[in-house]
Amino acid sequence: MKLRFPPPFLSSRGVRLTGDLVFQAVLAGVAVLSVIGLAVLLLRELVYGSLPAISEFGLGFLTSTEWNPVRGEFGALPFIYGTVVSSLLALAIGVPLSLGIAVYLAEMASPRVRAVLSPVIELLAAIPSVIIGLWGIFVLAPFVREHLAEPLMSYLGFLPLFEGPAYGYSVLTASLVLAIMIIPIISSISREAILAVPRLQLEGALALGATRFEAITGVVLPYARGAIFGAVMLGLGRAIGETMAVTMVIGNSPQLFTSLLHPGYTMAAVIANEFTEATGELYLAALIEIGLVLFAISMVVNVLARAITWRYMRVQGGA
Amino acid sequence: MRWWTGIAIAMLLLLAGCTANTEQKQGGEVQKEITINGAGASFPYPLIAKWSSEYGKLKGVKINYQSIGSGGGIRQTMAKTVDFGASDAPLKEEERSKMPGILHIPETLGAVVVVYNLPGVEEKLRLSGEVIADIYLGRITRWNDPRIAELNPGVELPDEEIVVVHRSDGSGTTFVFSDYLSAVSEDWEKEVGRGKSLSWPLGLGGKGNEGVSGLVKQNPYSIGYVELAYAVQNRLSYALIKNRAGRFVEPSIESVSAAAAGAASSLPRGDESWEGVSIVNAPGEDAYPISSFSYLLVYRELSVIPGMTEAKAKALVDFLWWAVHDGQKYAPELHYAPLPEEVVRLNEETIKLITYQGKPLL
Numbered sequence: 007m008k009l010r011f012p013p014p015f016l017s018s019r020g021v022r023l024t025g026d027l028v029f030q031a032v033l034a035g036v037a038v039l040s041v042i043g044l045a046v047l048l049l050r051e052l053v054y055g056s057l058p059a060i061s062e063f064g065l066g067f068l069t070s071t072e073w074n075p076v077r078g079e080f081g082a083l084p085f086i087y088g089t090v091v092s093s094l095l096a097l098a099i100g101v102p103l104s105l106g107i108a109v110y111l112a113e114m115a116s117p118r119v120r121a122v123l124s125p126v127i128e129l130l131a132a133i134p135s136v137i138i139g140l141w142g143i144f145v146l147a148p149f150v151r152e153h154l155a156e157p158l159m160s161y162l163g164f165l166p167l168f169e170g171p172a173y174g175y176s177v178l179t180a181s182l183v184l185a186i187m188i189i190p191i192i193s194s195i196s197r198e199a200i201l202a203v204p205r206l207q208l209e210g211a212l213a214l215g216a217t218r219f220e221a222i223t224g225v226v227l228p229y230a231r232g233a234i235f236g237a238v239m240l241g242l243g244r245a246i247g248e249t250m251a252v253t254m255v256i257g258n259s260p261q262l263f264t265s266l267l268h269p270g271y272t273m274a275a276v277i278a279n280e281f282t283e284a285t286g287e288l289y290l291a292a293l294i295e296i297g298l299v300l301f302a303i304s305m306v307v308n309v310l311a312r313a314i315t316w317r318y319m320r321v322q323g324g325a
Numbered sequence: 326m327r328w329w330t331g332i333a334i335a336m337l338l339l340l341a342g343c344t345a346n347t348e349q350k351q352g353g354e355v356q357k358e359i360t361i362n363g364a365g366a367s368f369p370y371p372l373i374a375k376w377s378s379e380y381g382k383l384k385g386v387k388i389n390y391q392s393i394g395s396g397g398g399i400r401q402t403m404a405k406t407v408d409f410g411a412s413d414a415p416l417k418e419e420e421r422s423k424m425p426g427i428l429h430i431p432e433t434l435g436a437v438v439v440v441y442n443l444p445g446v447e448e449k450l451r452l453s454g455e456v457i458a459d460i461y462l463g464r465i466t467r468w469n470d471p472r473i474a475e476l477n478p479g480v481e482l483p484d485e486e487i488v489v490v491h492r493s494d495g496s497g498t499t500f501v502f503s504d505y506l507s508a509v510s511e512d513w514e515k516e517v518g519r520g521k522s523l524s525w526p527l528g529l530g531g532k533g534n535e536g537v538s539g540l541v542k543q544n545p546y547s548i549g550y551v552e553l554a555y556a557v558q559n560r561l562s563y564a565l566i567k568n569r570a571g572r573f574v575e576p577s578i579e580s581v582s583a584a585a586a587g588a589a590s591s592l593p594r595g596d597e598s599w600e601g602v603s604i605v606n607a608p609g610e611d612a613y614p615i616s617s618f619s620y621l622l623v624y625r626e627l628s629v630i631p632g633m634t635e636a637k638a639k640a641l642v643d644f645l646w647w648a649v650h651d652g653q654k655y656a657p658e659l660h661y662a663p664l665p666e667e668v669v670r671l672n673e674e675t676i677k678l679i680t681y682q683g684k685p686l687l
Contacts, residue, residue, distance in 0.1 A: 073524060075522040076522075076524065171486070173488060173540075175529050175540065254532060258493030259529065260524075269529055271530075279522075279530075281394075282393060283394045283494070284495060285395070285417070286419070
């Protein structure tokens with residue numbers, strides 16, 4: 007059902023109507039100017055700033071692996087690769103955990119447990135990323151080096167994925183840190199989505215003789231998949247853009263790694279690392295162009311997330 | 326009226342009162358107090374902050390320095406949005422040509438020390454530039470390599486792989502380190518070169534001095550490099566480096582000052598190009614070879630900066646004069662090396678060049 011604005015019963019009172027119109031106009035102006043205007047200005051600034059690099063390297067910028075500020079050769083591939091791999095790995099670790107948490111809190115936990123656990127998990131999202139990064143340096147990286155890398159190398163070392171040597175500062179460590187950072191977002195939105203599934207759906211499945219596991223995996227999760235997918239995409243967006251915590255543990259080495267135990271580099275990290283001391287037009291432009299690529303990738307992820315969420319929601323609406 | 330409307334109005338009034346107050350205050354102080362704005366390298370920040378507070382007490386002039394990095398400092402100086410800039414590396418000709426009349430004033434000295442984590446080795450390690458370059462090029466990969474052993478007779482070196490650590494963020498520290506390696510190793514100069522960010526042949530990158538020292542502390546058999554002040558304050562073990570005279574020198578405030586004194590005779594004038602000026606591998610018995618100047622960048626004709634007044638220009642020149650003389654006594658307590666006499670003389674000549682609308686200020 008659509009509401010008309012202003013609702014008809016207010017129209018007779020002229021004073022109220024003018025006020026509402028002004029109010030509406032102001033809010034619309036703010037929304038358009040701040041959101042769309044900012045995005046356009048940002049994009050313009052990024053494109054404008056990266057023009058020297060675009061005209062110098064063209065599309066080769068995206069495929070070159072050479073990053074040598076001394077010689078003025080710049081290629082973004084190791085950073086794009088590092089960002090994509092570390093973010094996807096973070097999803098692979100974080101999504102199953104988040105879904106487990108969401109299902110447990112929504113369907114299984116007693117109200118008292120839920121009341122304690124939910125805010126604690128959401129609190130994780132409030133920890134500044136530099137603090138998580140410090141924890142990564144002092145706790146997680148040594149743990150990965152001493153306890154995680156050893157068994158991975160000895161049992162799965164035949165895979166190039168787990169080749170040594172392991173220093174602790176690696177793509178794997180960065181992905182673990184990222185997973186921790188995206189779990190609160192994904193799990194809390196998924197929990198809300200699961201809670202929003204009509205009880206009749208679950209009860210119907212149980213009445214038909216489904217076990218709790220079958221009812222949840224066969225009925226509840228598919229029903230909520232649109233919103234859950236949106237949550238995962240939000241998490242991915244956060245992982246792609248995360249800077250400080252990643253740069254503190256990833257080892258900052260621009261290479262096309264095959265082993266997850268080796269150091270890598272991400273787009274956000276190289277901008278944070280090198281921008282303040284970058285001199286020379288081309289160097290700056292190359293860093294800004296990396297920002298532009300990051301902006302484009304984040305946009306694509308978000309638009310995809312929206313599109314898929316909408317599609318699922320419409321399917322549900324029609325069903 | 327609802328209760329919250331009352332509160333909102335009260336808050337607004339309070340806010341309005343506050344802003345009116347500060348405006349009055351500022352309006353009154355603008356007449357008396359001069360604020361000088363600077364921006365640039367983070368390396369000299371603790372020293373300049375100390376100067377700012379001491380000079381503020383002394384003369385009532387406020388020095389506002391933002392440590393945004395050398396790159397940012399050069400950009401802001403070029404855009405003339407600050408009264409002075411600061412950079413860890415001298416300007417390249419390309420940059421200098423965009424800032425006609427810019428002066429270099431070396432205001433303090435820094436050094437880079439090589440730190441390591443060698444469990445079981447008690448003695449201080451001795452290294453030479455060539456060996457360090459080859460470690461960072463990946464040609465010396467084990468601690469018991471004969472070339473390291475040769476420099477360290479009597480030291481039992483472990484048969485372990487060397488874990489190489491470097492800075493990941495662009496920094497003056499990396500510039501000095503790579504400048505030194507380029508000076509002593511042709512291969513390094515050809516393959517890697519000098520710069521604030523490098524294309525490293527191998528190794529792990531840590532962010533900042535704290536990132537590098539964290540990596541070195543956590544990884545046994547690792548080697549890295551940090552600023553002298555950082556290593557001293559955190560009691561890291563660092564290597565003695567072989568200098569040009571063939572002696573193994575411990576990094577210290579004295580040995581860094583000695584390096585500057587050794588190089589002083591070959592320095593350009595403040596208004597000349599400083600590109601390529603470097604005091605790494607300086608001559609002198611006691612000179613520590615991985616040393617460098619940090620520079621203040623000031624326009625020779627100060628009226629080119631928008632908003633500059635004669636009083637402000639005079640205050641800036643007085644501050645610079647004070648910084649290279651009396652200001653130097655605050656350096657050692659912050660682990661910076663004070664400028665040697667020869668460099669102070671050179672700076673005096675440079676500061677005397679500064680004018681406002683063609684009028685000398687000293």
